[in-house]
Amino acid sequence: MRHWIFAPVVLATALCSAPALAEKVNIGVVLPLSGANAQFGISSRNGIELALADMKSQGKLGDLDVNLVYADVPAPNAAGAAVQRLISQNQVVGVVGSFVSSITLAASEVTERAGIPMITHSFADQITGRGYRYIFQVTPKATTFGQKQFEYALDVAAKAGQKVTKIAILYEDTAYGTSQAEGIRKAAQRAGVDVVVDDGYPLGITDVAPLINKLRRSDAQVVFPVSYFNDGLLIIRSMRQQRINLPVIGGAAGYIIPDFQKGLGEFAEDVYSIAPANYDAIPAIADRYREKYGFFMAHESIMYGAALQHLIAAIQQAKSTDPEKIRDAVAGLKKCDGFATGIPGGCTAFDASGLSATAYPIFVQWRGTELVSVYPESSAKAPARWSGKEVK
Amino acid sequence: MTALLQTLTDGLLIGGVYGVIAVGLSLVFGVLKIVNFAQAEFLMIGMYVAWFCWSYLGLDPIFGAFVALAAGFLIGAACQRLLVQHVIHAPPVAQIFLTVGLLAVLENGALMLFGSEFRSVQTPYQTAALEIGQLFISMPYLIAFVAAVTISLGLWLVLAHTWIGRAIRATSQNAQAARLFGIDTRVIYAIAFGLGTGLTAFGGGIILSYSAVSPTAGTQFVVLMFTVVVLGGLGSVLGALVGGLIVGVIQSLSTLVMPIQLQNLALFVVFITFLAFRPQGLLGKGAR
Numbered sequence: 001m002r003h004w005i006f007a008p009v010v011l012a013t014a015l016c017s018a019p020a021l022a023e024k025v026n027i028g029v030v031l032p033l034s035g036a037n038a039q040f041g042i043s044s045r046n047g048i049e050l051a052l053a054d055m056k057s058q059g060k061l062g063d064l065d066v067n068l069v070y071a072d073v074p075a076p077n078a079a080g081a082a083v084q085r086l087i088s089q090n091q092v093v094g095v096v097g098s099f100v101s102s103i104t105l106a107a108s109e110v111t112e113r114a115g116i117p118m119i120t121h122s123f124a125d126q127i128t129g130r131g132y133r134y135i136f137q138v139t140p141k142a143t144t145f146g147q148k149q150f151e152y153a154l155d156v157a158a159k160a161g162q163k164v165t166k167i168a169i170l171y172e173d174t175a176y177g178t179s180q181a182e183g184i185r186k187a188a189q190r191a192g193v194d195v196v197v198d199d200g201y202p203l204g205i206t207d208v209a210p211l212i213n214k215l216r217r218s219d220a221q222v223v224f225p226v227s228y229f230n231d232g233l234l235i236i237r238s239m240r241q242q243r244i245n246l247p248v249i250g251g252a253a254g255y256i257i258p259d260f261q262k263g264l265g266e267f268a269e270d271v272y273s274i275a276p277a278n279y280d281a282i283p284a285i286a287d288r289y290r291e292k293y294g295f296f297m298a299h300e301s302i303m304y305g306a307a308l309q310h311l312i313a314a315i316q317q318a319k320s321t322d323p324e325k326i327r328d329a330v331a332g333l334k335k336c337d338g339f340a341t342g343i344p345g346g347c348t349a350f351d352a353s354g355l356s357a358t359a360y361p362i363f364v365q366w367r368g369t370e371l372v373s374v375y376p377e378s379s380a381k382a383p384a385r386w387s388g389k390e391v392k
Numbered sequence: 393m394t395a396l397l398q399t400l401t402d403g404l405l406i407g408g409v410y411g412v413i414a415v416g417l418s419l420v421f422g423v424l425k426i427v428n429f430a431q432a433e434f435l436m437i438g439m440y441v442a443w444f445c446w447s448y449l450g451l452d453p454i455f456g457a458f459v460a461l462a463a464g465f466l467i468g469a470a471c472q473r474l475l476v477q478h479v480i481h482a483p484p485v486a487q488i489f490l491t492v493g494l495l496a497v498l499e500n501g502a503l504m505l506f507g508s509e510f511r512s513v514q515t516p517y518q519t520a521a522l523e524i525g526q527l528f529i530s531m532p533y534l535i536a537f538v539a540a541v542t543i544s545l546g547l548w549l550v551l552a553h554t555w556i557g558r559a560i561r562a563t564s565q566n567a568q569a570a571r572l573f574g575i576d577t578r579v580i581y582a583i584a585f586g587l588g589t590g591l592t593a594f595g596g597g598i599i600l601s602y603s604a605v606s607p608t609a610g611t612q613f614v615v616l617m618f619t620v621v622v623l624g625g626l627g628s629v630l631g632a633l634v635g636g637l638i639v640g641v642i643q644s645l646s647t648l649v650m651p652i653q654l655q656n657l658a659l660f661v662v663f664i665t666f667l668a669f670r671p672q673g674l675l676g677k678g679a680r
Contacts, residue, residue, distance in 0.1 A: 038508030
């Protein structure tokens with residue numbers, strides 16, 4: 001008579017100890033989803049979500065239940081508190097973010113103290129230059145970008161038959177612009193090229209006329225602007241207004257997003273930029289992105305998608321939710337599939353300082369409403385155009 | 393020499409725009425004595441109104457600016473009637489708290505309604521410039537300057553020669569006396585405030601042709617607006633225009649000798665020195 005009382009208890013216990021329950025992990029995503037850099041934050045988020053959806057649909061998640069917890073951080077001063085909340089309230093085991101170098105620097109201070117691994121695509125030199133163990137960067141350093149921005153430009157110019165001896169550098173003066181400008185400057189010095197205009201400007205600038213006037217009065221042959229979106233738009237418009245048709249070699253960020261071309265129309269044509277990645281390397285994923293979101297896949301979507309996939313793979317490899325073990329897995333893993341194939345070099349892998357061990361910058365150029373990879377040859381999908389003529 | 397002339401021209405053109413943006417504040421702060429920190433948000437509202445006019449009606453921002461003027465007037469008058477009226481005779485501190493709160497509501501309201509991305513317009517004259525010898529005069533700046541000066545002169549005429557203008561001035565001089573003359577001061581306050589915010593919204597519309605709009609677009613101009621108004625003299629509408637021109641020129645000329653990041657440093661050094669000798673500003677009416 002008393003046997004049937006125990007049946008539900010036994011059943012409940014059996015169910016509770018069933019091993020097939022999914023392992024739930026929270027991953028923090030720290031991005032500027034509002035304010036001046038919202039465009040970049042939103043693109044990054046799109047890439048992250050597509051990357052997660054891909055892993056789910058390809059069955060790569062196994063029994064891992066990944067929950068993304070977003071924190072909108074429009075400026076560095078909000079980063080510390082936001083990341084702290086992610087760590088203490090949401091128990092995130094890893095963080096991905098934050099596009100803007102100065103925000104990443106602030107956020108990674110907190111993740112370092114808390115021992116949570118963070119993967120970023122921001123590339124100010126300082127990010128991996130602090131001797132931290134918990135920050136990883138899927139891109140080369142800003143000074144490398146600056147260096148390649150200069151060297152590739154001179155290579156292409158030389159192929160087109162132009163010897164460049166004088167250049168102009170215009171850069172926004174936060175961590176990103178300053179480091180990359182330094183890279184360009186040093187590379188120019190090494191090559192014996194004269195930097196005749198070398199001007200930083202405040203990020204929220206509303207009137208670039210003084211800079212462009214200076215440019216016009218100088219005899220620079222090539223312009224290297226390093227800008228985010230609004231300032232990039234202002235610079236190109238002012239240049240066109242003053243009939244300055246010098247080759248423009250943009251410094252990534254504002255120069256390689258769909259809105260750049262939408263805002264400038266025909267004036268975006270043939271503008272170069274250095275870039276961490278371009279969507280024409282992964283046409284299948286890029287097409288899915290375009291179908292879902294309606295515009296082409298910006299580089300940050302690729303980079304942050306790859307960062308998330310690397311973090312998830314590391315969590316699976318570590319078979320643990322201990323951030324320390326995950327950090328070690330992130331550091332040791334070399335992942336060359338999925339979104340990582342869209343990064344030049346084809347992989348996400350890190351060296352001892354957290355810097356990417358395999359990635360290199362590429363040159364892209366605007367053709368109509370599309371961005372085309374044009375240099376170096378290993379990544380080129382079309383020949384470059386210099387001053388209106390194709391370069392073989 | 394060309395460098396000097398070019399920077400001077402650019403400074404004057406952008407100064408005209410600063411002028412029209414500040415002229416609204418001059419009316420609200422100078423004439424009505426209301427410390428309105430939310431003034432710059434009306435700039436942002438004006439920019440959005442003009443952008444939507446361009447996006448859905450194909451209206452050029454300069455014409456959209458007039459729509460922005462109307463919208464700014466209505467919204468401003470409503471804000472005054474419902475909110476600011478309660479602190480008109482309160483200490484400035486209360487006005488500051490209210491208007492800063494209004495600033496936060498307007499800015500975040502815009503963020504919720506319109507999202508955070510930058511929106512810009514594409515007009516045929518955006519990348520056009522007049523070439524006079526070695527001088528380049530940017531077309532959008534020139535058009536903005538002309539619109540700014542015209543509207544400012546229009547405001548001055550209204551204040552000096554119409555009944556409404558006289559009523560506004562009377563109310564600002566002595567509200568009690570104005571009421572004795574049969575002027576409904578509550579209506580006048582609402583109209584004057586609305587006019588002030590409408591003008592700043594107009595300014596927003598005209599700068600849209602070369603600047604992109606986002607919910608935080610106003611914040612770049614807040615301190616600049618107060619600087620222009622105080623420099624030009626509180627209570628003087630033409631003073632705001634002249635103040636704007638001077639601010640534009642100082643900012644522009646400073647870039648000839650120092651990096652562009654120090655533009656505002658140069659401006660404030662000049663401003664503080666000037667105020668030390670003439671606290672009432674250029675065309676101000678002396679201490680009250």
